[in-house]
Amino acid sequence: MSAIDTQPQTPVVVDNYLNHTKGVLSWALTLDHKRIGVMYTISVLLSFFLGGMFALLVRTELIAPGEGFLTQDQYNQAFSLHGAIMVFLVIIPSVPAALGNFIMPIMLGAKDVAFPRLNLFSYYLWVFGAIFFVVAMFTGSLDTGWTFYTPYSIDTDSAMSGVIPALTGAFILGFSSIFTGMNFIVTIHRLRPPGMTWFRMPLFLWAIYATALIQVLATPVLGITLLLLIMERAFGIGIFNPALGGDPVLYQHFFWFYSHPAVYIMILPGMGIISELIAVHSHKHICGYKFIAFSSVAIAIFGFLVWGHHMFVSGQSPLLNAIFSAITFSVSIPSAVKMFNWLATLYKGSISLNTPMLYALSFMFIFAIGGLTGLHLGTLATDVHLHDTYFVVAHFHYVMMGSALIAMIGGLHHWWPKITGKMYNENLGRLGCILVFVGFNTTFLPQFVLGSQGMPRRYHDYSNFLPEQVELYATYHMWSSIGSYIMAVGFFLTAGYLIHSLFAGRRAPANPWGGRSLEWQCASPPPYDNFAVTPSVGDCYDFSVLEWDEKEQGYRINEEARRKQAYPGEVADRSGAEKLDGD
Amino acid sequence: MADNEHNPLHAHDDHGHGVGHIVPIKLLVVVGVVLLILTWITVAATYFDLGDGNIYIALAIAVIKASLVALFFMHLRWDRPFNGFIFVGSIAFVALFIAFALTDSSQYQPDIKEYRITSDLKGGDSVDAQKKLEETAAQLQTDAPSAE
Amino acid sequence: MAHDAEHHDHPDHLAHHFDTPKQQFEAGKLGMWLFIATEILLFGGLFVGYSVWRGNHPELFEYSSHFLDTTMGGINTAVLIASSLTMAAAVTVAQRNDPVKQDKRPILILLLVLTLCGAAGFMVIKYFEWTHKFAEGWYPGVKYYEKPSDKSHTWDSHAGVIGVEMTTIDTVDGAPTRGDLGLPDTVTVELPAAAPVAVAPDHFLADKLAAVYGNDDAAHAGDPHGADVTTHDAKHDEHEQTHPLQDPHRPRDAHIFFNIYYMMTGLHGIHVIIGGIVITWLLIKSFRGQFHRDYFTPVDLGGLYWHVVDLIWIFLFPLFYLIH
Numbered sequence A: 001m002s003a004i005d006t007q008p009q010t011p012v013v014v015d016n017y018l019n020h021t022k023g024v025l026s027w028a029l030t031l032d033h034k035r036i037g038v039m040y041t042i043s044v045l046l047s048f049f050l051g052g053m054f055a056l057l058v059r060t061e062l063i064a065p066g067e068g069f070l071t072q073d074q075y076n077q078a079f080s081l082h083g084a085i086m087v088f089l090v091i092i093p094s095v096p097a098a099l100g101n102f103i104m105p106i107m108l109g110a111k112d113v114a115f116p117r118l119n120l121f122s123y124y125l126w127v128f129g130a131i132f133f134v135v136a137m138f139t140g141s142l143d144t145g146w147t148f149y150t151p152y153s154i155d156t157d158s159a160m161s162g163v164i165p166a167l168t169g170a171f172i173l174g175f176s177s178i179f180t181g182m183n184f185i186v187t188i189h190r191l192r193p194p195g196m197t198w199f200r201m202p203l204f205l206w207a208i209y210a211t212a213l214i215q216v217l218a219t220p221v222l223g224i225t226l227l228l229l230i231m232e233r234a235f236g237i238g239i240f241n242p243a244l245g246g247d248p249v250l251y252q253h254f255f256w257f258y259s260h261p262a263v264y265i266m267i268l269p270g271m272g273i274i275s276e277l278i279a280v281h282s283h284k285h286i287c288g289y290k291f292i293a294f295s296s297v298a299i300a301i302f303g304f305l306v307w308g309h310h311m312f313v314s315g316q317s318p319l320l321n322a323i324f325s326a327i328t329f330s331v332s333i334p335s336a337v338k339m340f341n342w343l344a345t346l347y348k349g350s351i352s353l354n355t356p357m358l359y360a361l362s363f364m365f366i367f368a369i370g371g372l373t374g375l376h377l378g379t380l381a382t383d384v385h386l387h388d389t390y391f392v393v394a395h396f397h398y399v400m401m402g403s404a405l406i407a408m409i410g411g412l413h414h415w416w417p418k419i420t421g422k423m424y425n426e427n428l429g430r431l432g433c434i435l436v437f438v439g440f441n442t443t444f445l446p447q448f449v450l451g452s453q454g455m456p457r458r459y460h461d462y463s464n465f466l467p468e469q470v471e472l473y474a475t476y477h478m479w480s481s482i483g484s485y486i487m488a489v490g491f492f493l494t495a496g497y498l499i500h501s502l503f504a505g506r507r508a509p510a511n512p513w514g515g516r517s518l519e520w521q522c523a524s525p526p527p528y529d530n531f532a533v534t535p536s537v538g539d540c541y542d543f544s545v546l547e548w549d550e551k552e553q554g555y556r557i558n559e560e561a562r563r564k565q566a567y568p569g570e571v572a573d574r575s576g577a578e579k580l581d582g583d
Numbered sequence B: 001m002a003d004n005e006h007n008p009l010h011a012h013d014d015h016g017h018g019v020g021h022i023v024p025i026k027l028l029v030v031v032g033v034v035l036l037i038l039t040w041i042t043v044a045a046t047y048f049d050l051g052d053g054n055i056y057i058a059l060a061i062a063v064i065k066a067s068l069v070a071l072f073f074m075h076l077r078w079d080r081p082f083n084g085f086i087f088v089g090s091i092a093f094v095a096l097f098i099a100f101a102l103t104d105s106s107q108y109q110p111d112i113k114e115y116r117i118t119s120d121l122k123g124g125d126s127v128d129a130q131k132k133l134e135e136t137a138a139q140l141q142t143d144a145p146s147a148e
Numbered sequence C: 001m002a003h004d005a006e007h008h009d010h011p012d013h014l015a016h017h018f019d020t021p022k023q024q025f026e027a028g029k030l031g032m033w034l035f036i037a038t039e040i041l042l043f044g045g046l047f048v049g050y051s052v053w054r055g056n057h058p059e060l061f062e063y064s065s066h067f068l069d070t071t072m073g074g075i076n077t078a079v080l081i082a083s084s085l086t087m088a089a090a091v092t093v094a095q096r097n098d099p100v101k102q103d104k105r106p107i108l109i110l111l112l113v114l115t116l117c118g119a120a121g122f123m124v125i126k127y128f129e130w131t132h133k134f135a136e137g138w139y140p141g142v143k144y145y146e147k148p149s150d151k152s153h154t155w156d157s158h159a160g161v162i163g164v165e166m167t168t169i170d171t172v173d174g175a176p177t178r179g180d181l182g183l184p185d186t187v188t189v190e191l192p193a194a195a196p197v198a199v200a201p202d203h204f205l206a207d208k209l210a211a212v213y214g215n216d217d218a219a220h221a222g223d224p225h226g227a228d229v230t231t232h233d234a235k236h237d238e239h240e241q242t243h244p245l246q247d248p249h250r251p252r253d254a255h256i257f258f259n260i261y262y263m264m265t266g267l268h269g270i271h272v273i274i275g276g277i278v279i280t281w282l283l284i285k286s287f288r289g290q291f292h293r294d295y296f297t298p299v300d301l302g303g304l305y306w307h308v309v310d311l312i313w314i315f316l317f318p319l320f321y322l323i324h
Ligand code: HEM
Pocket: A052, A055, A056, A058, A059, A079, A080, A082, A083, A084, A086, A087, A090, A091, A144, A145, A146, A147, A393, A397, A400, A401, A405, A443, A456, A457, A458, A459, A484, A487
């Protein structure tokens, strides 16, 4: 492609989104989706650091039985803030708002998202929401857990006074997420360039699209839930407060009507990333494109039908328990469809075991465990035993941290050359990934055992159980804590070499991995308007047309081969503008 | 897409007139009048006692009114079907939410009622009530079906 | 078409990342419809709360809705419909406005002003309704909540039935706990509820009630049809005289009706105010002559938003004011 050919051979500074304009204000007021994406990425990673610190506090408290260095209240704050920060500030925006913002329009072949101003507004809403969380930390803190269950959260004697600021923060973050979702749906519907039909879209875009649907349809319910809760706590409207005749089970319906779909907001984009990583780094056409695409949408929709599986022992009626349990099983099918297709893609692929691919493989290993243990929890009889034990903690960390977050980190490595224009140290990358993988499993695998042996979650001290239990718990907790330190080392190492690469990294070619989707056809880092030359939309998983360019140390498209592989009309339709009138 | 500027096909046909359907004012007025009449009917209907029927009539009329507003005032009748799909879809999700929450809460109401009885008793201050309370408490303990 | 030729391919109002005005217009429309979907789900939560209480405690609604003024509600409905009509007409006028051949700016401005009057009128009426309710003593929040000591059969907590999840519940001041009564903590409770345990059959409850209260009245406490023999009118007269909290016919938890009412009409009112702001902004732009046949998207989208406010009121009106 000419975009590559015109790349300067000597490192002359070319115009790109990073140097297009200068100054702090040119960033703070930017409407460029790439800069907004970068700002999100930095903010999300900083929050991840903060939330991770709280996690280390929690783990260190639990390393041995007995009253540790945290009081009960401090422990409650530590895990509440850890959970709330990780969910609302980190995982939910991490892929769609941070990476998605950067990659999505480029992958689509658009110049920007549909509503750039709204995009910037979403970012500032995020900042605002984050500020409210900080306010919550300093105005009496939060000890309700990230779920804000009533009556804990409305009981002004026992729940801390940071609850209202935290609720306000989550409310604002919800709107940030809604606006991002709206923006992305419209972008994908309306800004696809000629030639980019629905089924030529990379699977990451399908995943982002399905995620955006959930963001738009579920998050408003979180908004109204938190609003009602704020009113409940501030004025006592009695709807959720049992002491005033209200119904706390109804609160849980409200909360999980959002929060179960929200776990798919977290995992779906991660799955999208994995589809890209697996295909690109095994240099093989993705297997079952349409199955993966539709399973994303199916997950988005079925995800709305299972929220009651969080309420099996909360007083939900036996009838609904049975219904929700049954539907929970069916929702696991589309996830399995994805797993099988990824496996089939790997089969006989020519796999490059580089950092992004290692993250993708970690994801598959961890997600298999996380997803399957979800089935134990969706089974009524076993959930009665496992609910509110460490088994649940292990389960959701396997899916949220081990899957969603690992996918995000994998995606960050995959697109790092594109975003920053620099290559990181591949060996350190691999080492970091292995440390995180080993640390992760050391942390959370023991927690499955802990939970099934009866260790409840949210306890700061476990020395009051039977002596043989205490002994057992102590061993597993110790391993779990050690694992978290290993993981911390892995993350610090990762942060270190990524930051180092910004200053000393090798200049990245346009297409270092051999990707075929459009973002690899523009320069690294991309120019201000994304494409110097309109890219050609082809089959984004057909890697046979790529060839290695020794001089660039990257791949380039062989025009000859591309023309042969082209869809009918592909070559011609650049200016013919057969406008896409389908939705 | 970047080079559409040079595309002759695009020069003229997309400007202004092709964009959006223009609904004649007369039609809008007719719809407005129908809406007012329906409002009057729904108020009038409350003067007849139809038992449960009242709420269904009121809701049916509300649905008709809402559809008129959506179809004509909001141009859905001429709009892309997908916009209508979003609209109807969002209502379907609300319906789903209502259906599950209502089914569940009506299922566990008996538990709440039972609990209320016992807790009401605690509030009673006459000696009589106190005695009855103790009796009931004892009885509840023996015959409440409990899971232990 | 002569007019169009004046624009170049990228007229001012066409953002750089769109190819054609049509694409931009349709993107805006789709965005607005998605936003409308979020609004519907936002209100949807409140409708869920409404349905759950109305479904399980219709007596609250039958009793309390008589304190709402149907005439005021009816007038407000008409006001909103009328303003929706003027808004829809404003869109049509903007679409036809051709500054060169047929300048419709004055009509556009007039229609928007009328719409804005509708918004203001609605809020004024709402203001009187709310303040009237306050004057009668129907406050939102705990203010309109009967304390346990006010009545013999009052406060309670759902807490007990929550079982394991909620063992740390705090009780309201002074109320005795189950422990005080010698009741085990989980009398009414099912333990982890997977198995079909411990839902007391209805007749069991009714028997208990009758045993305790010695009459049918209590047994029908939650029953929509049984309990109340007074006619509505008689009831209504009584309410005129007594403070709501002293009314002997007042069902327990009547405050919940009013809190739902305040939440729903309050959130709706906020939307009316936002709608008013949007319309004002459209008015300013219309004064400047910024809307015409080639560019009317903001009027169209603002209009859509305004109609949603109307749509929601169309449901709130019968659900609160027209309960028989
Ligand atoms: C950095 C490594 C991490 C470690 C060592 C860690 C550890 C923990 C621990 C020990 C708990 C407390 C459980 C209890 O008190 O019973 C917890 C809870 C939780 N974690 Fe993590 N976690 C990590 C990363 C994450 C990430 C990335 C997320 C993102 C979603 C996350 C989400 C949560 C949530 C939602 C809870 C529940 C909070 C609550 O119940 O209030 N964690 N984690």
